[in-house]
Amino acid sequence: MAAMLEFLKARTRSLTEAANGLRRKSPRGKAAVTFALALGFEHVWRRYGDTLALDDVTLDVPPGKVLCLLGPSGCGKTTLLRIAAGVERPSSGRVLIDGEEVAGPDRFVPPEKRGVGLMFQDFALFPHLTILDNVAFGLKFLTRREARTEALAALERVGLGHYAGEYPHILSGGEQQRVALARAIAPRPGILLMDEPFSGLDTRLREAMREDTLAILHETCATCIVVTHDAEEAMRMGDSVALMRKGRIVQTGDALDLYRAPKDLDAARTFSDLNEVPARIESGRAATPLGTFKANGLADGAEAVVCVRQGGVRLLKAGKGVPGRVLDTRFLGDVALVEVAVQGLDAPILARMRESDAPAQGTEIGVAVDPGAVLVFAALNGVSP
Incomplete structure (x- = not known):
C-alpha cells in the first residue's frame, strides 16, 4: 500500500507540473484521500414515456479508477450519471455501490446518503455566497468551523484559497470550474461524478484543467465517472472508456484497445x-x-x-x-x-x-x-x- 501511495504521489507531481497555465501565487495544498467505492450498473433501463433513454446498461467501475463515459449528445450519458447520483430512478435494473443496492426494485437510497459527489456542467455556484461558503455548502454534517476548515483546504488544493472571501462573479470560467471541483471533493466522496466539466472552457485552458483535475483525482483516490463527448479527452483522462450510443454501451476498454480495435465503423469514426x-x-x-x-x-x-x-x-x-x-x-x-x-x-x-x-x-x-x-x-x- 505504501508503495502504491508513493507511485500515485509521484505521478501527481508530474501531472501537476503540466498544468503551468493554472498556477497562482498562493501555494496549493494536498487533496484529502477518500475511501474509494466500487460502482456498478446491472441491466439498467430508463424510459420517459415512449422514449428509451437507457437500454439495458450493465457497467462496472472498480474502486479508485476513472471511467470516461463517451458518446454524442442525447445518447444517455447524463441520464446514467443522474441515476448513479440518485437524482433519478431507473425504470428497471439495479445500481450497486460496493456491492450494496442503492437503486432497484427493492430499495432506493437518497442522494445525500450515497457518498457520491456530483459536479455539474454549468458549475452551479451560488452567486450570493462567498467562494468559501460555496465550497462548504455540502458539508452539513460538520460544525460550521469544521466545514470552513475543510472547505478552505479544498480551495487551497485547487489554488484559490486567496479568493475564499470573494464572490463567484469575480472569477473566470476556469476559476469557477476549480471552485466547483473543490466543492465536489470537500466532502471526500467515495465516488465522484463529473458531467462534461470542461466543455465551457477554451482549448488551452481545457487541456490544463484536464491535467490538474486528473492529478486531484489521483490524490483523492476516489472512483470517478467523467461524462464527455470528446474522444481525445476520454482517452487522456480515463483508466477505461465506455462508448455509448442510443442508450446502450457499445464497447468498453482502455483507450488503446478502443483505438486499435473499435467494434464497428461508428466507433472507429469516434476515435x-x-x-x-x-x-x-x-x-x-x-x-x-x-x-x-x-x-x-x-x-x-x-x-x-x-x-x-x-x-x-x-x-x-x-x-x-x-x-x-x-x-x-x-x-x-x-x-x-x-x-x-x-x-x-x-x-x-x-x-x-x-x-x-x-x-x-x-x-x-x-x-x-x-x-x-x-x-x-x-x-x-x-x-x-
Missing part, C-alpha cells in the same frame, strides 16, 4: 479521423486503389468500408506508390492536413503530417498506406460511403 474507401470483399480481402487489405472475416461479395487513418497515409516522391496530386494544404500549427487526389479514387483523401514535410499545392506525388493504420468494416446498412 480517429478517417479516409473511407468503398470496397467489395473478394477471397477474404478488400481491394482498393490504395492496396488490398485483410477483411477480418467478412463474407465474400459483401460491401465494405476500408478506413485509413489520416496519419497512416504516406506521401512519396512521384513514381513511387499510387500516383497522386496535391490539391490543397491546410496548416494546423505543427501539423499540416494535405488533400490528395489519388488515381482510381473518385474522392480525394486527407493526410496528416509535420508542417515542414508538407508538399506544395499541385505537386505530383506517390501515395502509400501504413497497413497498421487500416481498419475494414462491413458497410453501414450494406451501403458503402
Whole structure:
C-alpha cells in the first residue's frame, strides 16, 4: 500500500507540473484521500414515456479508477450519471455501490446518503455566497468551523484559497470550474461524478484543467465517472472508456484497445479521423486503389468500408506508390492536413503530417498506406460511403 501511495504521489507531481497555465501565487495544498467505492450498473433501463433513454446498461467501475463515459449528445450519458447520483430512478435494473443496492426494485437510497459527489456542467455556484461558503455548502454534517476548515483546504488544493472571501462573479470560467471541483471533493466522496466539466472552457485552458483535475483525482483516490463527448479527452483522462450510443454501451476498454480495435465503423469514426474507401470483399480481402487489405472475416461479395487513418497515409516522391496530386494544404500549427487526389479514387483523401514535410499545392506525388493504420468494416446498412 505504501508503495502504491508513493507511485500515485509521484505521478501527481508530474501531472501537476503540466498544468503551468493554472498556477497562482498562493501555494496549493494536498487533496484529502477518500475511501474509494466500487460502482456498478446491472441491466439498467430508463424510459420517459415512449422514449428509451437507457437500454439495458450493465457497467462496472472498480474502486479508485476513472471511467470516461463517451458518446454524442442525447445518447444517455447524463441520464446514467443522474441515476448513479440518485437524482433519478431507473425504470428497471439495479445500481450497486460496493456491492450494496442503492437503486432497484427493492430499495432506493437518497442522494445525500450515497457518498457520491456530483459536479455539474454549468458549475452551479451560488452567486450570493462567498467562494468559501460555496465550497462548504455540502458539508452539513460538520460544525460550521469544521466545514470552513475543510472547505478552505479544498480551495487551497485547487489554488484559490486567496479568493475564499470573494464572490463567484469575480472569477473566470476556469476559476469557477476549480471552485466547483473543490466543492465536489470537500466532502471526500467515495465516488465522484463529473458531467462534461470542461466543455465551457477554451482549448488551452481545457487541456490544463484536464491535467490538474486528473492529478486531484489521483490524490483523492476516489472512483470517478467523467461524462464527455470528446474522444481525445476520454482517452487522456480515463483508466477505461465506455462508448455509448442510443442508450446502450457499445464497447468498453482502455483507450488503446478502443483505438486499435473499435467494434464497428461508428466507433472507429469516434476515435480517429478517417479516409473511407468503398470496397467489395473478394477471397477474404478488400481491394482498393490504395492496396488490398485483410477483411477480418467478412463474407465474400459483401460491401465494405476500408478506413485509413489520416496519419497512416504516406506521401512519396512521384513514381513511387499510387500516383497522386496535391490539391490543397491546410496548416494546423505543427501539423499540416494535405488533400490528395489519388488515381482510381473518385474522392480525394486527407493526410496528416509535420508542417515542414508538407508538399506544395499541385505537386505530383506517390501515395502509400501504413497497413497498421487500416481498419475494414462491413458497410453501414450494406451501403458503402
